[in-house]
Structure formats: C-alpha cells, structure tokens
Amino acid sequence: MILSLPINRGTKPISPKCPVPSRRGCQAPFYVAILASFYRVYHLYRKKDILRLVVFDEALNRMDADNVEECMRFIQILSFQVQIVDPAGKTKLVVPFVNTNIIVMREGSNSFVEHVTCKEIEQWVEHEQHRALTASR
Incomplete structure (x- = not known):
C-alpha cells in the first residue's frame, strides 16, 4: 500500500x-x-x-x-x-529527457551494446514501427 x-x-x-x-x-x-x-x-x-x-x-x-x-x-x-x-515502445518518449542512450541487443547467445544518438533512436523506432505494420498485414 x-x-x-x-x-x-x-x-x-x-x-x-x-x-x-x-x-x-x-x-x-x-x-x-x-x-x-x-x-x-x-x-x-x-x-x-x-x-x-x-x-x-x-x-x-x-x-x-x-x-x-x-x-x-x-x-x-x-x-x-x-x-x-x-x-522499445517507450524509447521515443524517454530519449528527449536523457543525455546518454545505450541500446543493448541480443541475437542468439551474442549481445551487442551500441551508444546511439537521439536521432538514430528516432529512426530506429520508426523503422521498427514500419516493420511491425508490414508484418501484421
């Protein structure tokens, strides 16, 4: 409570x-x-x-x-x-409020860490949204 x-x-x-x-x-x-x-x-x-x-x-x-x-x-x-x-769905909302953006991704048993700019994140989010729309059709 x-x-x-x-x-x-x-x-x-x-x-x-x-x-x-x-x-x-x-x-x-x-x-x-x-x-x-x-x-x-x-x-x-x-x-x-x-x-x-x-x-x-x-x-x-x-x-x-x-x-x-x-x-x-x-x-x-x-x-x-x-x-x-x-x-990933909230990334675009958080980006304007933070100084450093790090994306951690995993593919199989490999992990990747990328330091990215706000613009790169915005482009990535748009790409993921487009990909999700395309996959749902």
Whole structure:
C-alpha cells in the first residue's frame, strides 16, 4: 500500500484511488512515491557531490505517453541520474529527457551494446514501427 502524506493532515492511502494496480493511469502515483522516497533519502545524506542514481527496469511500460513524459520531467526536476531499462515502445518518449542512450541487443547467445544518438533512436523506432505494420498485414 502506498500512502499519501499531506502535511499536518494525517495519511491517506492512494490504493483506493487506484484499486487495479495494472491500470495505466495508476502507475504514475506509484513512481512519484518511489522518486519522492529516493529524493528524501538522498536529501538526508546530502553532500556536495552525491550520486543521485535511480534505476528502473521496464518501469514505464504500463504508463501512457503523457505520464511517461511527466515522470521524466519529475526525474529532471529532482536532478536524478537515472538508468532506465525501457521497452522499445517507450524509447521515443524517454530519449528527449536523457543525455546518454545505450541500446543493448541480443541475437542468439551474442549481445551487442551500441551508444546511439537521439536521432538514430528516432529512426530506429520508426523503422521498427514500419516493420511491425508490414508484418501484421
């Protein structure tokens, strides 16, 4: 259960607002709570050059485009260094908010790591979308 903690008003559970955890619109409050918790911990132990690292593994795959963008803006506001393992469908949404893009691909038992630019990712996403449309016909 996630709790909303308004100042001087006690606590209110967020869970009743989002009774079905898999609903797309209900993922955002969960990640806001997680990010706020990281911020609180990092702020408590704040030093001049502290690493504010947050790692999400396919965290955004259940969010709609608007919530992904808002979550990424929130990460920027909090000055986090974020590593996101992100499904191909959300890549285009995340790219404008990050400085470094690395794609890890696997073919059989071989893995490949590529450092790519935002433009290359946009072209790759368009290519994959075109390929998926062609395959579904």
